[in-house]
Amino acid sequence: MVGARSFILTCLLFLVPLMAKAVEPDEIMPDPKLEARARALSAELRCMVCQNESIDESHADLARDLRLLVRERLQAGDSDDQIRAFLVRRYGDFILLKPPFKLETWLLWGAPFLVLLTGACIILVARRRQQSFAPANLLSEAERAKLDAMLGDDGS
Amino acid sequence: MIVETGHYALVLALALALVNSILPVWGSIKGDQHLMAVAPSAALMGFGLVAYAYLALTIGHVQSDFSLINVVENSHSAKPLIYKITGVWGNHEGSMLLWVLVLSVFGAAVALFSRSMPEDLRANVLAVQSWIAAAFLLFILLTSNPFARLAVAPAEGNDLNPLLQDPGLAIHPPLLYLGYVGLSITYSFAAAALISGRIDAVFARFVRPWTLIAWISLTLGIAMGSYWAYYTLGWGGFWFWDPVENASLMPWLAATALLHCTAVMEKREALKIWTIFLAILAFSLSLVGTFLVRSGVLTSVHAFASDPTRGVFILLILVIFIGGSFALFALRAGEIKQGGLFSPVSREGALVLNNLLLTTCCATVFIGTLYPLALEAVTGEKISVGPPFFNLTFVPLFIPLFILMPFGQLLPWKRGDLAGVAQRLATAFAAALIFMAVLAAWRGGPALSVILSGVAFYVIAGSFVDLGRRLLGGGISAGLVSQRARGLPRHAFGTAFAHAGIGVTLLGLAATGWGTEKITALKPGERVEIGPYELIFESIVPRNDPNYSELVGRTVIRAKGAVVATIEPATRFYPARGMNRSEAGIATLGLGQVYMSIADVAPNGVVNARIFWKPLVALIWIGALIMAFGGCLSLSDRSFRVGIARRARKAQTPSPQPAE
Numbered sequence: 152m153v154g155a156r157s158f159i160l161t162c163l164l165f166l167v168p169l170m171a172k173a174v175e176p177d178e179i180m181p182d183p184k185l186e187a188r189a190r191a192l193s194a195e196l197r198c199m200v201c202q203n204e205s206i207d208e209s210h211a212d213l214a215r216d217l218r219l220l221v222r223e224r225l226q227a228g229d230s231d232d233q234i235r236a237f238l239v240r241r242y243g244d245f246i247l248l249k250p251p252f253k254l255e256t257w258l259l260w261g262a263p264f265l266v267l268l269t270g271a272c273i274i275l276v277a278r279r280r281q282q283s284f285a286p287a288n289l290l291s292e293a294e295r296a297k298l299d300a301m302l303g304d305d306g307s
Numbered sequence: 308m309i310v311e312t313g314h315y316a317l318v319l320a321l322a323l324a325l326v327n328s329i330l331p332v333w334g335s336i337k338g339d340q341h342l343m344a345v346a347p348s349a350a351l352m353g354f355g356l357v358a359y360a361y362l363a364l365t366i367g368h369v370q371s372d373f374s375l376i377n378v379v380e381n382s383h384s385a386k387p388l389i390y391k392i393t394g395v396w397g398n399h400e401g402s403m404l405l406w407v408l409v410l411s412v413f414g415a416a417v418a419l420f421s422r423s424m425p426e427d428l429r430a431n432v433l434a435v436q437s438w439i440a441a442a443f444l445l446f447i448l449l450t451s452n453p454f455a456r457l458a459v460a461p462a463e464g465n466d467l468n469p470l471l472q473d474p475g476l477a478i479h480p481p482l483l484y485l486g487y488v489g490l491s492i493t494y495s496f497a498a499a500a501l502i503s504g505r506i507d508a509v510f511a512r513f514v515r516p517w518t519l520i521a522w523i524s525l526t527l528g529i530a531m532g533s534y535w536a537y538y539t540l541g542w543g544g545f546w547f548w549d550p551v552e553n554a555s556l557m558p559w560l561a562a563t564a565l566l567h568c569t570a571v572m573e574k575r576e577a578l579k580i581w582t583i584f585l586a587i588l589a590f591s592l593s594l595v596g597t598f599l600v601r602s603g604v605l606t607s608v609h610a611f612a613s614d615p616t617r618g619v620f621i622l623l624i625l626v627i628f629i630g631g632s633f634a635l636f637a638l639r640a641g642e643i644k645q646g647g648l649f650s651p652v653s654r655e656g657a658l659v660l661n662n663l664l665l666t667t668c669c670a671t672v673f674i675g676t677l678y679p680l681a682l683e684a685v686t687g688e689k690i691s692v693g694p695p696f697f698n699l700t701f702v703p704l705f706i707p708l709f710i711l712m713p714f715g716q717l718l719p720w721k722r723g724d725l726a727g728v729a730q731r732l733a734t735a736f737a738a739a740l741i742f743m744a745v746l747a748a749w750r751g752g753p754a755l756s757v758i759l760s761g762v763a764f765y766v767i768a769g770s771f772v773d774l775g776r777r778l779l780g781g782g783i784s785a786g787l788v789s790q791r792a793r794g795l796p797r798h799a800f801g802t803a804f805a806h807a808g809i810g811v812t813l814l815g816l817a818a819t820g821w822g823t824e825k826i827t828a829l830k831p832g833e834r835v836e837i838g839p840y841e842l843i844f845e846s847i848v849p850r851n852d853p854n855y856s857e858l859v860g861r862t863v864i865r866a867k868g869a870v871v872a873t874i875e876p877a878t879r880f881y882p883a884r885g886m887n888r889s890e891a892g893i894a895t896l897g898l899g900q901v902y903m904s905i906a907d908v909a910p911n912g913v914v915n916a917r918i919f920w921k922p923l924v925a926l927i928w929i930g931a932l933i934m935a936f937g938g939c940l941s942l943s944d945r946s947f948r949v950g951i952a953r954r955a956r957k958a959q960t961p962s963p964q965p966a967e
Contacts, residue, residue, distance in 0.1 A: 248693025
């Protein structure tokens with residue numbers, strides 16, 4: 152666990168010895184509305200040669216090409232969905248940092264709800280079961296005295 | 308020579324760990340005190356041997372002994388001494404050795420500080436620790452030997468990755484390991500309790516301080532790592548939902564849940580099965596994290612530990628320890644009797660809900676991290692699960708947790724009155740609403756930021772409602788309050804601070820919505836406005852250090868005409884590896900920060916700059932510090948203090964103590 156991002160950067164720095172940077176000044180579009188859309192879109196697109204970085208953050212050349220491509224399409228009047236669809240056709244679902252909801256991913260998206268529901272059911276069943284049993288006293292008299300001594304007098 | 312003795316010490320440590328894996332357990336089954344008494348001495352000696360091995364490797368690094376492969380690959384004679392020392396854990400082999408060192412430190416600590424524990428429990432705890440130690444020592448000796456020599460030593464080493472030559476990253480791994488490996492103690496306690504069949508409040512009492520230590524270290528370690536990423540990576544992000552980060556977040560979530568349910572088990576003897584389960588789970592997640600990071604499974608070609616034999620070995624350790632403990636759990640869980648009853652509206656009830664939500668968060672992170680790997684293995688299809696997924700699932704799960712936190716603090720054990728508690732929180736709630744209204748009118752900005760700030764305010768205020776009531780209720784005078792404060796247990800303060808800490812972090816996170824950013828090319832002498840400040844980019848100054856050369860962009864920050872700070876963002880070049888690294892210039896002004904990073908310095912001094920104003924951003928990490936402070940307060944509670952139990956018992960029974 153030496154540094155969350157060191158691996159990525161290690162790889163990157165080897166790939167790109169002369170470091171470029173994320174979103175360069177010359178890429179920025181004159182129309183602030185389009186630029187804002189470009190940034191929002193870029194943040195959801197994965198840099199294909201990095202590990203878990205968006206093209207908005209990435210230093211890689213490929214990310215720059217993609218950023219420029221996104222801006223080109225925006226300039227041409229494409230909608231966000233059209234641009235995403237275009238990129239998925241070209242690179243597959245891998246490029247989307249937000250996985251699409253489909254047969255292969257329903258378990259992923261459904262997981263939090265399933266876990267929450269299962270947990271809630273377990274708690275309910277456990278309560279039911281618990282109520283049908285009398286509470287047990289597991290400690291012997293001597294152990295209870297010992298425990299009381301350990302707990303001291305703070306009984307909050 | 309000293310290197311060889313270090314290697315030898317490691318082999319001895321393995322032999323000792325194997326002995327200590329068996330004899331104490333055998334002793335506890337047979338009721339043989341002599342066999343059980345082996346455990347503490349062996350644990351102490353194991354610590355001595357591993358510490359010696361670690362020292363030997365450190366000496367190799369400090370002396371730049373380039374006949375060692377490990378030193379050649381990760382060091383350079385011109386590297387500053389501090390990075391020669393920290394460089395020991397800045398690589399796979401060394402960091403695994405640190406892992407085992409921390410493990411042996413905890414083993415020795417249990418041997419020293421848990422004399423009041425029932426003898427069979429202690430013997431079994433130390434035996435289980437030895438199983439883990441043996442597995443990892445074997446891993447080091449067979450697949451990751453840090454003491455491997457070269458037949459012909461080169462004159463110079465390859466240097467440490469420049470990204471790791473940073474004070475922040477120097478202390479990040481040891482802190483994180485204290486957390487990861489600290490959870491091994493809770494695991495060992497759970498396994499030992501299952502073996503000896505003693506699952507009661509005594510168990511919870513002994514396991515809680517160790518959980519706290521691990522939790523504090525993890526909290527600090529994660530915060531440190533996040534701050535490091537923030538100032539090193541140059542785009543001002545601090546959390547990326549990167550698998551490697553998730554690997555440390557999962558044990559943290561499990562440890563947080565465990566901390567809360569040991570409280571229930573200790574006070575009320577309830578939730579025993581669940582506590583044991585979580586204790587096993589927390590360390591299992593640490594092992595999963597170690598596997599994810601160390602095996603290179605996440606990055607295939609990119610990770611620096613890409614040797615598949617290592618991955619398979621750790622996977623084997625994972626299967627044996629997780630599988631084994633859960634099998635033991637399944638075998639014994641049926642025998643665990645239910646403890647105290649409680650109504651759904653009670654502190655126990657609130658803590659059950661807390662555990663449900665935290666565990667769901669943990670499962671979400673787990674599934675989000677591993678789903679792409681599983682899908683690729685099964686169907687060959689590659690998908691990405693990035694920040695948008697986690698923001699959409701994790702955040703909605705965490706918000707109810709924030710809302711419930713103050714309720715949990717105020718509800719009494721066994722049976723509570725929800726309306727009464729809500730009434731007591733009404734002030735905090737109303738104050739939060741006013742705070743939100745003021746924010747919305749004053750700053751405007753994204754609705755989410757306003758709402759989250761309100762929640763944060765409510766959490767912080769709500770954390771202290773209980774304390775305030777107990778300190779100020781019924782007459783306020785300085786003497787009375789300080790008298791009451793002394794009477795209150797420290798862990799009551801600890802809880803309040805830890806809860807307020809996460810509220811403070813949330814406030815810092817919410818405030819990111821008010822940040823501004825500028826990406827621009829700057830000429831020397833050019834001015835830029837950012838947030839309430841004005842930046843003047845003065846000039847590019849070249850500077851040299853024995854280890855690197857850098858181009859520094861001197862920039863002055865002014866507010867209302869007066870200079871408030873000077874920052875020096877830089878790009879550095881490390882000749883030994885031929886690598887570049889950027890160094891952000893950060894000025895902390897109030898609780899906010901002006902952040903600037905530069906790149907692409909042109910010959911005429913024009914740079915590409917990325918400049919941010921991040922209001923309240925420091926709160927993100929200050930919150931973590933407050934959380935850790937709360938943890939330390941709890942840890943200093945007199946009921947946890949070492950020896951208290953022993954003294955109390957001695958006072959009661961003046962008869963001679965059995966050998967401990």
